[in-house]
Amino acid sequence: EMQLLGSGGGLVLPGGSLRLSCAASGFTFANHAMNWVRQTPEKGLEWVAAIGDAGISTYYADSVKGRFTISRDNSRNTLYLQMSSLRPEDTAIYYCTKVLASSSWDQHFDFWGQGTLVTVSS
Amino acid sequence: EIVLTQSPSTLSLSPGERATLSCRASQSVDRYLAWYQQKPGQAPRLLIYDGTNRATGIPARFSGSGSGTDFTLTISSLEPEDFAVYYCQQRSIWPPLTFGGGTKVEIK
Secondary structure, three states: OOEEEEEOOEEEOOOOOEEEEEEEEOOOHHHOOEEEEEEEOOOEEEEEEEEOOOOOOEEEOOOOOOOEEEEEEOOOOEEEEEEOOOOHHHOEEEEEEEEOOOOOOOOOEEEEOOOEEEEEOO | OOOEEEEOOEEEEOOOOOEEEEEEEOOOOOOOEEEEEEOOOOOOEEEEEOOOEEOOOOOOOEEEEEEOOEEEEEEOOOOHHHOOEEEEEEOOOOOOOEEOOOEEEEEO
16 A cells, blocks of 8 residues: 655744655655645645655755755655745645656656645744 | 636535536646645545546546646536545646646535
8 A cells, every 4th residue: 555654744933944754655666756745725735846766856846945955765765855944934734745657757646645734933 | 837727716516416627727738737636634636637537546427628728627426525625737847836726616
């Protein structure tokens, strides 16, 4: 059974840092590009970042570029999102997502993690 | 950035009725559009990808059509479990990937 188990969320002060993790199982993690998508009631679903299957290519939304870093450890089947210089507008549920096709940048997401809540507030 | 506009924002229907949801792109996305369903407290679930392809395990009552800038998700006969929020998403021109604002299908 496929699973994406997110962790690492919580309450952080503005300007602070947080690292999210997403542990994958039930599929060949190293064969799939992965993404982070966040959701708020105000802005809906917002794509945050993407990383290729080998971890070499990365892409970011303008809103997080220079502050967030996506990475992966294929030996541990784990995806990461390092978030720094956090702002109140980064408050959201963060989902890790799996790209449908292997060895591909066909960016439709056939599996989503359960979501982890990040709250940026003083 | 490609903007996706979904309409209507809310659709009030009864079980057994047909639901027709629209997603319009600000420029052509070819066929590279997906539809997701989200229920309260859950992550989105992929229904349709590349415009017309049903994802694994998705019932045949869900169908997608369209290309270019105009797309439609049709639920042929609403089941009680279909009342949810539906989102479209394009992968044609990115970054950034973009999502529509959602259509809520509610029980009339």
